[in-house]
Amino acid sequence: MTIQFNKETFRDDYSFRNSDWAVKRFPFPFHEDSYMYSVNMEQHRGGPEGSVYEKRFDVDEHYVSEMEDRAIVLAEDPLRCQSLPHMTLAGWDTLELIMVSKSEDYPDLFELHRDGDRWRWINKPMGIDQTFTFLDETTLPCGPLEYITRQAQGDFAVLDQRNDMLYMDAGMVTTQADWSLDFDIGMDFFEWHAPVPLAHEMGIFKRALKFLLNVQQGSPARRLNWTMTVNPLLDTSPENYHKWGVQKSTLTPENIGAKQHLRVELQTFYRLPRSNALLFPIRCYLIAFQDLVTVPKWGRRLHRVIRDLPEELADYKGFIDNRPLMLDYLSQFDDGLPTSPGVWPDLDTEPPLNK
């Protein structure tokens, strides 16, 4: 399949759009009509053809524009990419994993030619042709982690593993749901999750850590997470809260369908072979409410999930003030009919909206 890359923005005029193809393959995160935390991990070994789960690192129509947005963020704030000195090898692991995966999964878009340590990398969508020496930083324009994650959608946290604990010791974070690499750098797993409500009491993080410490080479895992974003903003960082936070108060009954976006993170977990670090890619997908409700099952279900979500979660996810407005809008797309189990759109089997 050849992908047509959109020319679009995630700031200013917000020209970001999902094609029909992107809407149908959106990673809708709710497998039933309610939501509560769970560790919800599964193996990351492909998925249905055309779905965002199929490839190791999904490339879609937003690729080129997302990389342009990342370059803007980095130009304004270079600390969005950091790597503590002992994490350089993990950076090379990341570069190798992404280059090998993309060249194998998208041979029409990416090529990797290896002759011993002499590597040539071709990224056709971004017009890059780079020859370099693997494990020799002086042969790349920047460090290996920054180099490859300027060419890969989603954020990347690189976690060092020692003494049965994970540490946030490197990363590239420009498309985040309100957390900061610069603030979290060097923290351990429990420290950087401290702000999350309810989950600690439920023992979620203890179980999640145990799982993650045991993610093994050759057996990557994945899960979904979600939140809400007004306007299709990739960079909802604490550093720029003064710019985007205020936009949450611009919703009206007239504009909510276009402005309010469900934000879903496809989180994957890879044991890196040379460094034994854990790579944690966090890929962000955005969809406007008005596009999401074109899938009748998703419209019904999203209304029910948002309606019944515990207060603490609506508050933590930052949309408690807008919840009444969201429910007014979404209730138009909930006719009370039952929904089929699972996350898939089921367009052929679910009845159209009867309202």
Added chain:
Amino acid sequence: MSAAPQKAKAGAEKIDVTVSDVVKLNELVTRFEFTRTDGKDFPPFSAGAHTVVEMNDDGRTRLNPYSLMSDPADTSKYAISVRRDDEGRGGSLFMHNTVKVGDRMTLSYPVNLFPLDLRGRKHVFLAGGIGITPFMAMIAHLERISVPWELHYACRNKDLGSYVDELTGTYPSKVHVYFDDQDQKIALEDLLDGQPLGTHVYVCGPKGMINWVHTTAAAHGWPDEHVHSEEFLAPQPGKPFEVRLCKSDITIQVGEDESLLEAIERCGVEAPFLCRGGACGQCETNVVEADGTFEHRDHWLDEDEHASGKKIMPCVSRFVGKTLVLDR
């Protein structure tokens, strides 16, 4: 979450390999080298990782973990060194007596329970006997990235000193060898006192040696996080016993020289595992009911958990008594 959630498989992913070389190093230790049967390169691994070798011993499946000792940067082959254990349950004897060049075998993907702390400014290795193997890979890695290290290697005698000549020949100023039969002993206290800040110590060898290093380092003010150890336990034979697996709704017999985990697998029940040596925690199993005495041998559960009688690590631990019911 997405499609039907896939059930996690027991153990790590596997690689089909062909034995490419068998090198007898001395009376007790033999090195085995493997290439991939499909002709591809092996995945890179991190120094300190082990692989679980799957042996087909006349219809009986044996799974033994061995440290990868080849250069982690060389993806054309994997190598392990196996010490023959005449008192053991037969895995090492099978390797020594039966495995030959050209044989097909199966290895697990590398799993690292003994990684280098890459923040270390210097790494000090303390090896006892066959405990030298993970350090062979660590030394190759540190040489490549030019980070200081030194090795202190205790062997029974000159004849049993696997890789002594190779190591002292290549790194004469960094390798120190001690022969028991010449009453040579690692001067551990002096060694620990003389290290620069940021040094990490690693020990691999018999249990007594590991305890000695941890205790001495702690007494000299070393932080726990700077002292690393790995000891693989081989399951020990014991009296046969009967176990009820309540989830699977079967009762099984554990034979004299098989482990509880092996007996569970033999009866067709899939149980999680990784290291099979009491270290990784993957096979931790809840005890539903027990009337008897546990023989806990793992490093995973703490003393309170051992005393509670509520958990068992079936890869190395056993049971003597009337009734044992497990949540499996």
